Amino acid sequence: MIRILIADDIKETREVIKKILDMEDGFLVVGEAQNGEEVLKLIPKVKPDVILMDINMPIINGLEATERITREYPNIIVIIMSVQGESEYLRKAMFYGAKEYIIKPFNYEQLIETIKATYERYKDLNKMIEKEKNAKIITLFSTKGGVGKTTLATNLAVLFSQGKKVLLLDLDLQFGDIAVLINGLNYKTIMEAINDDLESFSSIKQYLYSFNENLDVLFAPKSPEEAEFIGKESIERLLDVLKKHYDLLIIDTGVNFSDNTLFVLDSADYIFFTSNMDIASLKNAKTGLNVMKSLGYDSKKVKLIINRFNTKYGVSLRDIEETFKENFFKVVEDDEEAVIISINKGQPIASNPKYKKSKILKSLEDITKSIEI
Ligand SMILES: Nc1ncnc2c1ncn2[C@@H]1O[C@H](COP(=O)(O)OP(=O)(O)OP(=O)(O)O)[C@@H](O)[C@H]1O
Ligand SMILES: [Mg+2]
Structure with missing residues (x-):
């Protein structure tokens, strides 16, 4: 089961995405957040494998949140949801450690395919990230x-x-x-x-x-x-x-x-x-x-x-x-x-x-x- 957290400031967008993911076997939406701050608060509670991250959000935006998440939780896969024409932001998000992006508006298949492929690509890698020890x-x-x-x-x-x-x-x-x-x-x-x-x-x-x-x-x-x-x-x-x-x-x-x-x-x-x-x-x-x-x-x-x-x-x-x-x-x-x-x-x-x-x-x-x- 892939645990997914949806972060977008527009309620309708979150609802549409949730509906799509709920219909798919093997996916579980574990939380929704309106901004980066909520995402950071939710992570320890809902323990997502994947975060679908909008870029433009109030308080803490998607870029800053991505940077912090990939630093503090290197096991979590961040997928950026971006609109056409945000290529500069998108470049930054990838630089900050996002693993993949998807351009809005996207359809059902694109979303499912992107999550599945990215998760498959990184899940083994995650196993290899060692927890820091203290001998x-x-x-x-x-x-x-x-x-x-x-x-x-x-x-x-x-x-x-x-x-x-x-x-x-x-x-x-x-x-x-x-x-x-x-x-x-x-x-x-x-x-x-x-x-x-x-x-x-x-x-x-x-x-x-x-x-x-x-x-x-x-x-x-x-x-x-x-x-x-x-x-x-x-x-x-x-x-x-x-x-x-x-x-x-x-x-x-x-x-x-x-x-x-x-x-x-x-x-x-x-x-x-x-x-x-x-x-x-x-x-x-x-x-x-x-x-x-x-x-x-x-x-x-x-x-x-x-x-x-x-x-x-x-x-x-x-x-x-x-x-x-x-x-x-x-x-x-x-x-x-x-x-x-x-x-x-x-x-x-x-x-x-x-x-x-x-x-x-x-x-x-x-x-x-x-x-x-
Ligand atoms: N439990 C034991 N029973 C019998 N012989 C032993 C035992 N432990 C060590 N020895 C003997 O003592 C010798 C020295 O052991 P070892 O090289 O481990 O000592 P060391 O304290 O590291 O020496 P050094 O101060 O030269 O580094 C070994 O070659 C072995 O012959
Ligand atoms: Mg010795």
Whole structure:
């Protein structure tokens, strides 16, 4: 059923059009308006697919209304009804985003045909207009290297992408290795992206690697010396655009408190602070968590994940909980075989059926289930 709103200041015209449309199967007249102001008020109430819009109307005319509608409701198809000799106005209306026009006086067939054809032409396009998103950000961080940030970032991204649109961003700018973990051969990197137009998603998109339908990845530069060319301003602009197109950004970082790292810690909704179970790592984590506190981060934002959890290492879950209190979040099982085979095959644990029932996968799934995105 095509829902149609008729906008014309002449009552008789509206009535004639309504009569014609009422006789036609598949059409439903959902409202009538005498001017542009009424149209704008009616839209949220009657939710039209198509608006038949006269140009000359009082208060807000058809041109202004068209401009506002196509900006605020890009899904609505505006068809202009114009009289002979209004070509300048008509040109403007099309410029403002009207999809089609019909010249008055028109007959029954012309009207029906124009609405049907225009609706058919644009209905699929409308499905493609995405609603603007506002992604949550999870930043992986640790004070000690090699504790599993990249392993966690990659596998969590794969798991979250079963239902959410996810972007995995490798901001370990010097030594980022996500490309290895997911076999991103012949890949483009953030280095190329920041040298292009950072304001537009269609430009950034060409530098993303599509892991699956819901997961895109932006890789770190290929050589460490490129890192210094990527500043905080570029990252800020990049995140602004990316946030609008994903439900979740997962950001992997290197081990440092650089400007870039601080910026993505600040921007994060959640910081997954990663540690292992050895005392050196735990001690470093404690210090790092204190730094987080002094930066003013809430304990709800900073979540400690103990990676490579194994009871045989002489530290119990209880010890960890007592030491880290409200910062403690989850443990991820120690499973060298699964992790190393995954790295060497370039296939994350989370997308390898072999590990479907593994404890490590269960612990990763527990994390994704415990976070509201
Ligand atoms: N849950 C786990 N079980 C067993 N081994 C693991 C686990 N997680 C990580 N590892 C091991 O730790 C190594 C380092 O992991 P990863 O590269 O993810 O750490 P990182 O914190 O990103 O390191 P870097 O600081 O160098 O970026 C892996 O190569 C793997 O051998
Ligand atoms: Mg890493």
